[in-house]
Amino acid sequence: MTTCLRLLFLTAIVALCSCSGGTQSLLPKSGGRPYEVLLVASDSRCAAVVDSVLTQDMPSLPQSEPMFDVSQIDSTRFNQTTRLARCIVIVTVNPTVFTSTRIRYEKNVWARPQLVVYVNTPSAAQLGMYMSKAGNRLTGLLTRAEINTAISVLRAGSNRKAEANIKSMFGCDMLIPADMKASKKGHNFIWLSDNGADRMRSICVYSYSGSTLDANRAVAMRDSVMKANIPGETDGMYMQTTPGSVTAGLTKEKDRTVMISRGLWEMRNDAMGGPFVSLSTVDSVNSRVIVAEAFVYAPGISKRNLLRSAEAALYTLNSNKGSRGNDKSR
Known part of the structure; x- marks a missing residue:
């Protein structure tokens, strides 16, 4: 390759990386x-400790469902294929290196989007x-990574009409989510x-009117709002x-x-719930x-992922200070 062609080739590579977000853009999809x-x-004992944390029940579901679905492998089987997983937890036990x-x-270590969590410990007892x-720090990191991935999907394609209505009503x-096309409006x-x-x-x-976040009042207001706006099939x-x-927290x-x-x-007076x-x-x-608020109705099937996918949208709520929208709060 001549010097001129080599310079052109290197320039093209630099431009590609610059325009598409650097070397991470070249990573495969997780x-x-x-x-x-x-x-x-x-270490099987350490694996059991971490597994018990990841598979504890997700809170506030009507039936038992784990926070995460966990697949376990030995470190010797961690290869180019398994490294493409979206969420990875790597446990390393070494008492000569780690004191705590x-x-x-x-x-985005080997793929994107990806979160790799390293848990380093001197022993299974200390890890326990x-x-x-x-x-909760471990489960929090993984949950937030999944929520951020879901938000990225929302940014790629969402319901612009519904978002315009929210903007108009609440500022x-x-x-x-793009598939939430059915809608109903009420007072605020x-x-x-x-x-x-x-x-x-x-x-x-x-x-609703107020200047503080109070859990008890929030439940009372929720019941008032839902009773007025989400009736059942009969009186x-x-x-x-x-x-x-x-x-609440x-x-x-x-x-x-x-x-x-x-x-x-x-x-109320019906068998529906969730x-x-x-x-x-x-x-x-x-x-x-x-x-x-996000809620789901899915009788007889798992609800964790359904609720979590809708929950991700809640974290995109951004109140624009000084804008009142079209309605006045009660």
Whole structure:
């Protein structure tokens, strides 16, 4: 190859990497289903410890379902094919190198999107003590990676009409799954659904007056809003929160404090029901609380992935301060 051609070739490679996001853009597409984890560990006791954390029940579902589906392999079988998994947890036991258990992670190591979590520990006993106290850090990392992947899918194609309605009503930006084409509007309320025959995912956005995030008031307002806007087939049927099912906590999202609530819903005087998750945020400019909620109805089948896929949209809610929309909060 002549010097001139070699320079042209190198220039083309640099341009390709620059335009498409660097060397990571050359990585193959990762494989695996949502909330599926490949666990790589040679020590069977350590593998059992981590597996028990990953397969614990997902909270606030009407039946037992694991947080993740786990496949285990020995480190000797971790090769070019298995490295393409979307979520990988690699456990390394070495008492001469590690004095305590630590977790670190990397993104897009062998494929994209991909999260690789390294769990380094001196012993199975030490790992067990660590996981009993901080196992939620591991599950949190993996859950967030899956949510971010789902959000990327939403960004690639979403329901622009529904998003425009939310913007008009609440002054908020939010991504809505493209297949949620059915909708119903109410006072400070919109319900969007994919209207599935045997499994249905729905998202509601509503608001109420207030300047604080209070879990008890949130449940009371939810019941009021759902009773008014989601009736059943006959009089006396309406959606309500299953008593005692709700857990709620405050967390940070996009440098703001939000309340995440999880629980069960049921249709009063009917046999329908299922899980829900909601994100509540204070719009201090307009003295109101804005709630984005996802719920599913899927009798007789697993609900984890259905709920999680709809839940991802909630984290895209972005209240534009100073914009009131067209409606006034109650």
